[in-house]
Amino acid sequence: MTSPAAAPAARRGGAGPRRRTELAAFLRSRRERITPEDVGMPPGPRRRTPGLRREEVAQLAGVGVTWYTWLEQGRPINASTQVLDAVARTLRLDGAEREHLYRLADVPDAAVDGSAETLPEDVQGVLDALVPLPAAVVNARSDILAWNAAYAAIFPHLVSARPCDRNTLWKMFTLPPCCNPVVNLEEAAPDHVAVFRHRYSRHLDEPGWKDLVRRLQEASPLFAQLWASHDVALPGPSAKVFRHRAVGEIRTRTTSMDITASPNARLVVYTPADEESRDRIGRLLADPGAAATDHRH
Structure with a gap:
């Protein structure tokens, strides 16, 4: 008994x-x-x-x-x-x-965990229609859920990553300098981490968020330092400069829009800040071989 x-x-x-x-x-x-x-x-x-x-x-x-x-x-x-x-x-x-x-x-x-979404089937069509503007759909945790060809051309290491590593914050802090698209990482990183902490406050008990922060702290001394500062900032439009090995720097302005059918997802569009950047994106789209990664880590 x-x-x-x-x-x-x-x-x-x-x-x-x-x-x-x-x-x-x-x-x-x-x-x-x-x-x-x-x-x-x-x-x-x-x-x-x-x-x-x-x-x-x-x-x-x-x-x-x-x-x-x-x-x-x-x-x-x-x-x-x-x-x-x-x-x-x-x-x-x-x-x-x-x-x-x-x-x-x-x-x-x-x-x-509100970090994983099923997107409406029309979202990919919207992304594709935005070409030549680079655009992607991300969730609050910065996981990339969908993207168009222009986005893939600028960020080949991101879109080719395993789905569990396809995260903009993870790639920003873990890609080596030869492949990292973020120009002046040490200057740009504080704002990214402060906005991420603002979003993190709504997901404190969710294991996916806690695990991402733990992995970033272990992988990146810079992230660990910034996370320990407890700085916080509201998300908003911003100027972002990226580099690509084939065409050089691409200067953009970002605009984010919520996707109402997926409450935790947002559409991020990168508008070229000048004609030179617009031309460089066009060159990458016209030559997929140049846009592709030339090596892996």
Whole structure:
């Protein structure tokens, strides 16, 4: 007979395997509803089952094939919020499905994290129509959710990053000088960190935000120094200067607009500040080879 004190522990012991079994079935069902064409991949040879293969989901999410296979098999492995966000975006989960995924993966606190959005399907069309103006959709945590060709031309290292690292603040503070597009980082960084702290105050208990701050503090002494200052600033339009190895400096002004259908997402448009910058963006768009990254770290 199980004692009253031991009963809750016994119930918890059974909940874990049941949750993992449910997680395995849920991930398979979401994977099977997405075709290669949906994500811009060639259909390839005849498939035994509908939808994407496990290795294709892993590739698109930027995670290891073995890790994703174990996750889908319901094995007891650890999953960070960033990686689950990447899987959720790849599988095109809506809000309810994301919350379900986090709870089944035993990261229930992430279910209230407002950093991961499902964007309306028309957003990409709006972004594409803005070319040659660089534009992207970001969330409050500075994760890049969508972008157009002009944005990709200026920031190739950002858009080619794994989804869990596709974050403007992370790249700003971790890319080496040879690849960092931010001109005068030490002058520009304080404002970026102060605005980020303003947004962070609304997400203090959300694990994705806390984990990003921890990773940045460990990776960047400059970020750690600025974060310790506790400076805060309101977001707003600003002048930003970037460098590209193929064309030189590109001077812009940014304008941000909220996307009402995704409350935590905003559209950021970079307007060239002069004709020289406008011409340099045009040159990158006309020559995709020049815009691409020439090496990786």
